[in-house]
């Protein structure tokens with residue numbers, strides 16, 4: 320979603336800001352802008368609808384000089400995507416503001432500011448913030464004090480950076496609900512909504528906490544918590560490596576990330592599984608004590624991460640003998656749910672910043688859970704910091720908006736959790752040994768499954784003119800069918816639905832005809848024979864089937880059924896392996912359709928508003 324970059328330096332910062340925005344492009348946005356206090360103390364603001372490239376082209380002719388500036392990529396919430404609604408927003412050519420999140424009480428604030436004589440140029444909630452700070456500045460002796468007195472009036476979520484044209488020595492930042500990280504340089508300091516934006520200029524970061532307001536100058540950072548107390552925040556040395564321009568040999572980040580899965584899975588397992596044992600410490604300090612007490616699990620997540628949770632429910636109940644519920648975070652957070660005794664709350668999120676998931680965690684903390692664990696790919700993210708335990712997937716930065724390697728490594732984390740909990744709940748030593756061995760084989764099998772790319776690329780031709788597609792699976796492959804359908808929707812814009820194959824006759828069979836491709840995930844498990852019957856039901860009604868099947872599943876290709884053989888795997892881990900061909904299918908269909916694979920329309924990588 321929206322991205323923020325800010326800088327206070329001696330050197331000109333325009334290029335640093337634009338490069339920062341470029342590194343945040345993957346998050347999804349529709350317009351971009353910068354504001355810089357130039358040498359003669361005026362505000363130079365440039366905004367463009369569309370890509371950061373359009374902004375940098377506009378800036379190319381005369382890069383505004385100046386060492387203090389803010390920049391933003393906007394993902395529209397209030398007001399259409401347009402140059403007028405793009406950030407930064409300005410009050411009286413004096414205050415400039417960039418903002419992530421939503422100011423929920425923007426309407427009454429707007430009315431009261433209009434009554435005080437402020438004129439609004441945009442339809443955004445953010446412009447309220449610019450005028451509000453200017454109003455408070457009239458009765459405050461510094462920008463910091465003005466922001467501190469303005470923020471209690473705000474309802475909703477914000478990560479914001481504010482500069483004042485009349486004082487280029489500082490910027491003031493505030494965080495509530497939208498992440499901000501301060502990057503520490505030598506004689507210069509920075510801020511961003513994601514450390515990736517600042518990696519070219521620093522590796523030293525301080526993560527702001529909820530309610531923090533900070534004043535950043537070239538040589539100092541002063542942070543105040545929500546009570547106004549001066550506080551210190553720990554400095555983290557980042558080891559994230561990411562070159563925004565580096566897709567390597569690949570045409571898109573998504574394809575690169577699909578191909579990285581064997582090594583990411585290997586990295587996620589490394590040093591954490593030995594024989595039949597998953598080291599409890601992998602989940603954080605105190606995990607063993609907590610795991611021994613767990614009798615129930617509640618999983619909360621959104622989108623692709625929710626599908627990982629759905630797979631985990633099968634595993635946790637089948638192997639670890641622990642009851643488990645899974646719910647979409649935006650639903651969970653707004654209803655009263657029953658908390659079973661000794662329940663562990665698990666959140667799953669690639670970004671660690673998803674607003675609904677974070678809100679669900681915060682709500683659950685008041686409800687008597689034994690503790691909370693997050694499965695996450697971003698160290699230092701809000702979910703990681705606010706959860707009791709964290710399992711870090713080691714997928715590396717995922718740039719493609721549609722999640723791929725983050726998903727498969729989440730599943731690896733959940734598989735390891737199943738073993739770790741199973742150990743305390745009657746999972747036999749022999750089975751644990753087999754599971755450990757199967758995990759170790761997974762990277763190699765994933766590599767093998769990538770060998771299907773050429774075959775799937777050819778197959779994709781048959782999908783490109785379709786309007787709809789149906790995905791079918793049973794048991795722990797049902798969520799994989801859902802994930803396959805989501806991927807196809809996200810990047811090819813083809814309408815796709817997933818059904819548990821047993822549900823076919825309860826409705827979707829009515830849709831079957833030769834225009835509706837039906838994709839089936841068919842590993843060689845206990846449900847294979849049932850699934851075969853479902854396949855016949857579709858065939859009998861003229862449907863065209865594409866079956867991703869275990870080499871031993873004995874499906875025969877013919878005019879109405881195409882078999883794509885997937886390597887044989889311990890059926891436990893089949894959901895991870897079968898994800899890969901479905902990712903490849905949506906990728907190649909999207910390529911034929913010519914969509915923006917890495918940044919699909921209307922979607923964002925980090926969904927920091929609800």
Ligand code: F1P
Nearest residue numbers: 622623624668669670673722924
């Ligand atoms: C959830 C999610 C992703 C999806 C996209 C938008 O995010 O729905 O699954 O691929 O990036 O957000 P998260 O909670 O896993 O970060």
